[in-house]
Amino acid sequence: MLQRLDKILSSQGRATRSEAQRIIRSGKVTVDGAVCRDPSAKIEPDRCEISVNGNILRYSRYIYIMVNKPAGLLCVSRDTKVPTVMELLPAEMRRPGLFPAGRLDKDTVGLVIITNDGDFAHKMLSPKKGIVKRYLALIDRPVGDEEIKAFSEGTSLGDGTVCRPAELVVRGCGGTDNRYQLVEVAISEGRYHQVKRMFSSVGRTVLWLKRISIGGLQLDENLEEGGCRGLTREEIDLIFA
Numbered sequence: 208m209l210q211r212l213d214k215i216l217s218s219q220g221r222a223t224r225s226e227a228q229r230i231i232r233s234g235k236v237t238v239d240g241a242v243c244r245d246p247s248a249k250i251e252p253d254r255c256e257i258s259v260n261g262n263i264l265r266y267s268r269y270i271y272i273m274v275n276k277p278a279g280l281l282c283v284s285r286d287t288k289v290p291t292v293m294e295l296l297p298a299e300m301r302r303p304g305l306f307p308a309g310r311l312d313k314d315t316v317g318l319v320i321i322t323n324d325g326d327f328a329h330k331m332l333s334p335k336k337g338i339v340k341r342y343l344a345l346i347d348r349p350v351g352d353e354e355i356k357a358f359s360e361g362t363s364l365g366d367g368t369v370c371r372p373a374e375l376v377v378r379g380c381g382g383t384d385n386r387y388q389l390v391e392v393a394i395s396e397g398r399y400h401q402v403k404r405m406f407s408s409v410g411r412t413v414l415w416l417k418r419i420s421i422g423g424l425q426l427d428e429n430l431e432e433g434g435c436r437g438l439t440r441e442e443i444d445l446i447f448a
């Protein structure tokens with residue numbers, strides 16, 4: 208399908224549309240070996256070789272975006288009443304077919320991936336793959352060996368569901384007077400309100416929850432809350448590593 212050259216470049220998540228136009232006008236972009244200075248030139252990205260600064264662009268029709276979700280947004284493609292994570296995307300990243308791969312609760316913050324690749328999302332979320340998701344949680348009362356053991360053996364939720372073994376590590380104290388405990392928990396499934404329900408099953412309440420990694424992909428520390436950026440192929444592979 209023919210597309211504008213500036214749109215192709217920005218669709219890869221590395222440059223905004225205006226940055227792409229600037230790069231193209233500066234003569235740094237070639238199409239099949241010839242310099243193209245026209246951002247509106249129509250190209251078939253699957254059939255042409257596009258280079259930027261001498262580096263061949265590995266065009267992908269799919270896009271993968273890391274988002275640092277703030278509290279208050281829903282992890283859905285659209286909602287008529289409540290703002291969604293999709294509203295964090297800058298104009299140049301928006302396109303039909305994008306959706307958040309997996310859900311965080313409205314009040315949970317941290318790593319979310321937005322993509323238009325359904326197979327990828329399915330693979331990442333499939334319980335069979337057992338991809339580990341790590342969370343930092345602030346809880347109302349300290350846990351000890353007993354709770355760590357209960358998590359490692361698989362906690363039983365209120366409705367009788369038994370969770371897979373999970374890792375629970377104490378990280379420190381938190382809250383204004385250090386009354387609360389900061390813990391890290393790693394789970395390999397994604398049940399509804401799972402982390403909150405796991406703590407509830409050992410008599411603790413989660414006051415704040417942040418997802419910090421999915422598989423080997425860590426939330427970028429330099430990404431401010433509400434920020435988003437495209438993922439590289441290497442980062443996508445890290446999820447499944």
Ligand code: URA
Pocket residue numbers: 310311312313315399400401402403404416
């Ligand atoms: N577990 C929860 O309880 N909430 C989330 O948002 C994610 C995991």
